[in-house]
Amino acid sequence: MAFVQHAIRGEEFLLGAQNLVGRAPHCTWRLSDARVSSEHARIRWTGAGWEIKDLSSSNGTWVNGEQIKAGIAVGLPQGALLSFGHNDQSWTLADVGPPAACARNLSSGAVSTSVDGLIAVPSEDEPRLSILEEGHDRWCLEDVNGKRSVEHGEVLVVDGESWRLELATGPEPTWTRDLTTQRLGDYNLELSVSSDEEHVEATLVRRNERVAAEPSVHYYILLLLARRLLTDTQDDLSQAEQGWIYRDELCDMLRTDPNKLNVDIYRVRRLFGKLGIQGAAGIIERRPTTRQLRVGLPRIKIVAL
Numbered sequence: 001m002a003f004v005q006h007a008i009r010g011e012e013f014l015l016g017a018q019n020l021v022g023r024a025p026h027c028t029w030r031l032s033d034a035r036v037s038s039e040h041a042r043i044r045w046t047g048a049g050w051e052i053k054d055l056s057s058s059n060g061t062w063v064n065g066e067q068i069k070a071g072i073a074v075g076l077p078q079g080a081l082l083s084f085g086h087n088d089q090s091w092t093l094a095d096v097g098p099p100a101a102c103a104r105n106l107s108s109g110a111v112s113t114s115v116d117g118l119i120a121v122p123s124e125d126e127p128r129l130s131i132l133e134e135g136h137d138r139w140c141l142e143d144v145n146g147k148r149s150v151e152h153g154e155v156l157v158v159d160g161e162s163w164r165l166e167l168a169t170g171p172e173p174t175w176t177r178d179l180t181t182q183r184l185g186d187y188n189l190e191l192s193v194s195s196d197e198e199h200v201e202a203t204l205v206r207r208n209e210r211v212a213a214e215p216s217v218h219y220y221i222l223l224l225l226a227r228r229l230l231t232d233t234q235d236d237l238s239q240a241e242q243g244w245i246y247r248d249e250l251c252d253m254l255r256t257d258p259n260k261l262n263v264d265i266y267r268v269r270r271l272f273g274k275l276g277i278q279g280a281a282g283i284i285e286r287r288p289t290t291r292q293l294r295v296g297l298p299r300i301k302i303v304a305l
Contacts, residue, residue, distance in 0.1 A: 016166035035085030059085040116273030225295040243294035
């Protein structure tokens with residue numbers, strides 16, 4: 001993930017796909033120096049690399065000690081030195097990797113980045129909101145109230161703190177068929193359950209391949225959702241209607257509350273996200289507005305541990 005670092009203070013700024021540099025409150029990267037213009041420069045990801053353009057600033061922009069012409073995009077290599085409004089202090093482009101989607105705290109500057117297509121706000125330790133990727137630059141928000149779509153640049157308020165979503169990650173990559181990349185839907189789900197149901201293990205199964213998820217106490221959620229799906233399958237419901245459980249019913253079954261359930265669902269998704277399987281965070285699905293949930297795989301097997 002690309003970021004710049006101040007040459008003296010060591011301060012870092014994580015770059016999004018589009019970065020407006022300046023002193024104005026709406027700028028993505030705000031600099032307080034009076035020599036910096038309200039909208040000074042723009043740094044963006046092209047899909048192949050990074051470039052910077054001076055926006056006709058009053059005092060100019062420098063790259064590696066040379067002032068660049070206003071309105072002309074200049075490529076930025078690894079280690080490029082950037083200065084805004086003066087050339088006596090610099091920022092170093094310390095990483096030139098592609099941008100990651102993130103949520104940025106507008107007061108503190110804290111950033112929660114996407115990990116396996118999942119963003120936690122305000123943090124992974126306290127995931128009050130979950131932002132999930134549903135496709136290239138298509139995201140949805142899930143919280144105790146349900147699910148809805150969110151857009152790049154949208155501002156969310158959590159505990160009185162404002163977070164701006166930076167979800168656009170640049171041009172969509174050209175699609176090429178990669179036979180080594182597997183999607184969640186390519187697998188079956190196998191849940192191994194101890195006789196007292198105190199322990200549940202989760203494994204994704206595909207032909208002779210078995211991918212075990214890291215052990216966790218949170219898989220009991222999957223067990224309850226899986227049982228509902230199997231029951232609905234036997235009752236001959238349509239696939240679209242199979243397996244859904246209302247949030248409050250699931251809370252009663254788990255003897256928990258909606259906030260704790262939301263956190264536990266996040267934990268399950270993160271654990272599956274670590275498996276390196278595309279779309280693994282979709283192991284639990286939500287319906288918009290109805291507050292219903294179900295397991296994200298239709299082929300399930302429950303066995304004794």
